[in-house]
Amino acid sequence: MAPRGGLSVPTNGVLGHSLRVPTTNTELVRALSRLRREALISIVLQWLDKKHRDFCRPYLYADHDPDDAENEHLEYDPPAQGLEELKEVYEGYQRGKGSRKEVVDRVLYGDWRHGISLYQLAMVEERLLLEHPTSHKWYGKRLVRKQDKEPGVEPSDYTDDFPRFQVATFLQSLANRLAPLMKAHYYFTRQKNMHKGMGLTLLRVFMHDSPYNTEQSLQDVQPQVSGGSNTSKAVWVAFPDSSPFVYLSISTSPGQRVGSEVLSLQKLLYDAVPHALSKPFKRYEFQDTKLHTRSLEALLSLRGSGGSNAAPGGWSIFVDNKLNQNTLDFGINPPSGDAIKKSKPPNPDSTHDGVDKENNSRTTKRGRRDAVLDDAEPAESPASKRLKQVAEGRFGNSGIVGDGMTLERVEVRIDDAFPANVVSAALDEEDIQTPIPAARKSKAHGRPSRPSELDRPADDLANTPGAGSADWRPDVRVTFYGSHVFAGIRQLVEKGVVDGERMPGWMTGEAGVSIGVVKDGKIRTRKNNV
Structure with missing residues (x-):
C-alpha cells in the first residue's frame, strides 16, 4: 500500500531500515538486474529469514485490500498466505524453475510491490560489491x-x-x-x-x-x-x-x-x-x-595491516619468509649447490631392471617420434632466459596476474631537470616560460576540467626557469593503464621491449602508489604518506 500523505516535520533523525524505496526506482531495478539468478534468489531467502523479517516484510494476503484502486488489476496470483508459503515459492526457483527476469519481476511487482526497504537495498548492493x-x-x-x-602535547x-x-x-x-x-x-x-x-x-x-x-x-x-x-x-x-x-x-x-x-x-x-x-x-x-x-x-x-611497508618489486621475495638463509646475508652466502641443482632428466636409452641397451630396439621408433615432436617446439633461447631472469630479479613475486596487487592506472610526473645541452637555442622562450594553466579547457563540453593531482603548484610554476637554464623542468607525464599495470610491464621486460636492467625502481611497483612525482629516479613521498 502506498504511503499516505501527511505532515512532515524536519528532524535530525537518521533514515530507518524499514523505510521503503518505490519499485519504480531506476537504481533499484538496475541493481537487482545485475545480480546473478542464484545470488538474487539467495538474497530473497535471506529477506524471509527470521532475523531479517522485521525490515524485509513482503506483501502478503493480509495486506491485500480489494477495494484499493491499485489492486484492481494484479499481474500476479493473489499474494501468499504467509512467509513459509512464500519461502517455498522461492525455494522452487532455487531448484531451477523460472528465469532471472521472472524472479526480478515477481520481487518488484509481486511480493514487494509496496516497495523495497533501505535495509534490503543495502543487502543487494553488498552482494553486488562482492560479486563485482x-x-x-x-x-x-x-x-x-x-x-x-593541543595543551600539553609537544610536536614530537x-x-x-x-x-x-x-x-x-x-x-x-x-x-x-x-x-x-x-x-x-x-x-x-x-x-x-x-x-x-x-x-x-x-x-x-x-x-x-x-x-x-x-x-x-x-x-x-x-x-x-x-x-x-x-x-x-x-x-x-x-x-x-x-x-x-x-x-x-x-x-x-x-x-x-x-x-x-x-x-x-x-x-x-x-x-x-x-x-x-x-x-x-x-x-x-x-x-x-x-x-x-x-x-x-x-x-x-x-595499505593493509601487513602491507604498509611498501615491499613489492624485487623485495617481495623477503615478504613470505620462505628463504632458507638469513635475509641480511642474501647474496653473500648463496645457497648451496644441492639447493639449486636441477634434477637431470632420465636417459631414455638407460637400462632398467637389468635389461641391456641392445634389447631396447622396440622403443627406437617411439624415441624418434618424440624427438621430432621436441624439434617442433623450439627451445628457449639463452637471450630469452636472460630476460626472464632479469624480470624475476626486478619484480620478484610481484607483477604477476593474481598477485593481489592489481593497479589499473598509474600516473607519474617526471620532475627531473631537462639536460641543458639538448635544449635548442632556437626555441621561443616566451612559449616555454608560459606556465601551463592548472585547469585546461575541455573541447567536448567547453568547461574547465578538474585539476589533476599531478599539476604543479602555482608557486612552482612561477619559479620555473626558461629553456636556456639547466634547471628547466618540462611538464612530462607518463600514464600506464590496463587490467594489471605492473604485470604488463613485467611482460614487456620479458619480451625485451623495456630494458629491465636500466628501468627505474618505481616501474616495478616498489613505491606502492598509483600517482606520484618522480625525481632522481624515485617517487617522492612525504613523511607518513605511505
Missing part, C-alpha cells in the same frame, strides 16, 4: 594526528597513536555530525578473510539531500534525465583490521553520473569520518596515500 569487485573506485587514506596546538608526541574503532560509538558520532546537513541510512557489515586472512568492516552510507526522514521524502529518489544526476548516493567506507588506513569509494558503474550536489554530500561525509573517530585533545585527519584502485585486494595488500 571492480565496480567501485577506492581511495586509500591514512589516519594521522592533527597537529594543532604526534606518533602513530591510532583510535580504537567501535561501531556503535563511531556510528553515533558520525550521525550526530551529519544529521543537520543531510539524512542518511547507515548499514554495517563484516567481511572476513578478504585477502590472506585480513578482515574488513564495511559501512554503507546512503546519503539523501532532504530535511525529512519519512517514506514520502524517498518517493522522489529518481535519477534526473538529460545529463542530470541523482541527489541520493550510496558511498562505501572500509575499515581494515589493525590498520591505520581507511578506504573510501564511489560507484563507477557505467551510465551513472555524479553531480555537484552529490560531490558536496560526499565531501561532507569524507570530512566527518575522521572527526567521528576523534575524541577531545586527540583529533585525526585524512592524509592521501596516492593510491587509487578498483581492487579492494590491492588496497589490503599495499
